Amino acid sequence: LLLRERSQRGDISLRDFYARRALRIWPLYYAVLLLHVFVLPYLGTDLFSSAGNQAGTDKWPGYQDQFWGYFLFLQNYTVDLAEVRLGLAVFWSLAVEEQFYLVWPLLLIALTHRRVTWPWAIPAFLVAVVIGSLVLRRLTIDGDLGAATSLEWMSHTNVFGLAIGSLLAWWHHRTGVLSQDVPAPLGRFAVVPSLVGWAILVLVAARYVPALGEAGYRLPFDPLTFARYQSLVTAVAAALVIDRLVRRDAHWSVFALRPVRYIGAVSFGAYLLHPLVLSPVARIFNEGSDKAGFWAIGLYIAVTLALAALSYELVERRILRLRRHFRRV
Numbered sequence: 001l002l003l004r005e006r007s008q009r010g011d012i013s014l015r016d017f018y019a020r021r022a023l024r025i026w027p028l029y030y031a032v033l034l035l036h037v038f039v040l041p042y043l044g045t046d047l048f049s050s051a052g053n054q055a056g057t058d059k060w061p062g063y064q065d066q067f068w069g070y071f072l073f074l075q076n077y078t079v080d081l082a083e084v085r086l087g088l089a090v091f092w093s094l095a096v097e098e099q100f101y102l103v104w105p106l107l108l109i110a111l112t113h114r115r116v117t118w119p120w121a122i123p124a125f126l127v128a129v130v131i132g133s134l135v136l137r138r139l140t141i142d143g144d145l146g147a148a149t150s151l152e153w154m155s156h157t158n159v160f161g162l163a164i165g166s167l168l169a170w171w172h173h174r175t176g177v178l179s180q181d182v183p184a185p186l187g188r189f190a191v192v193p194s195l196v197g198w199a200i201l202v203l204v205a206a207r208y209v210p211a212l213g214e215a216g217y218r219l220p221f222d223p224l225t226f227a228r229y230q231s232l233v234t235a236v237a238a239a240l241v242i243d244r245l246v247r248r249d250a251h252w253s254v255f256a257l258r259p260v261r262y263i264g265a266v267s268f269g270a271y272l273l274h275p276l277v278l279s280p281v282a283r284i285f286n287e288g289s290d291k292a293g294f295w296a297i298g299l300y301i302a303v304t305l306a307l308a309a310l311s312y313e314l315v316e317r318r319i320l321r322l323r324r325h326f327r328r329v
Helices: 002-009 014-042 067-071 092-111 121-141 159-175 191-206 223-245 258-284 290-326
Strands: none
Touching: 002 092, 002 159, 014 067, 014 092, 014 258, 014 290, 092 121, 092 159, 121 159, 159 223, 191 223, 258 290
């Protein structure tokens, strides 16, 4: 979108970009955040214990030294997320996203400035970011740059995933595959990289399913090696899948179905609201049987999507309509 705006309008409006992102993220995020901080700890029940602070009190004093980090989207650096339960800990990834949104448009304006005549400035910069982030990740794992326990939370040790996605967006903009029916370079075999990407994503996800083995599924290399390269492999695999799905020449896909697209529309609400569902469902079905586990998963997904749809229809959709005032392309 930013590259298209630069091509069609000659510039990038920071005001419009930040307004669009704020309207999408801030209203629901701050509402849920205030719910976690000011409401759930005072309910006097263990039903929503995932919203509490594991290390401190269940009242306001347990949050006062952490709330400012969440308010400014700095929780992935200012909060020891190992001591915060799911309700608040999960928002580390939103902090990474917001930090990316803050910096990337500024860098893109600089990289596409009239005085920057090198056409490969954007991909060269993104490749450098990928390499630099992987180096920082390796140094963190080795203990040279802080605690490795915060490895998956911090932006500088994870930004290579966002850089790979931006690199894919730049390539699609340059080749025009999103605006016209450009034949895939691999012809009938173009779907193969996507299938490889799907296989990798399934293997990575299966590693965390305890039902696949007493100790869980294990990929054929040691855990330390896996920790070093898992996120990079996952990012590349996701890029291969996305590359195929967004092409005009792609064949029919389940992701084009209206129900699946609607899940995509409400997915942000599901991300923010799912901790409120997970803790009560886990307590209700805390019976230790496999059957109860499957019923719990089904109820958890159904209630989460129902809450997300309710939030989207009653609140988010109305707010998102305001974005049309800040849309340039």
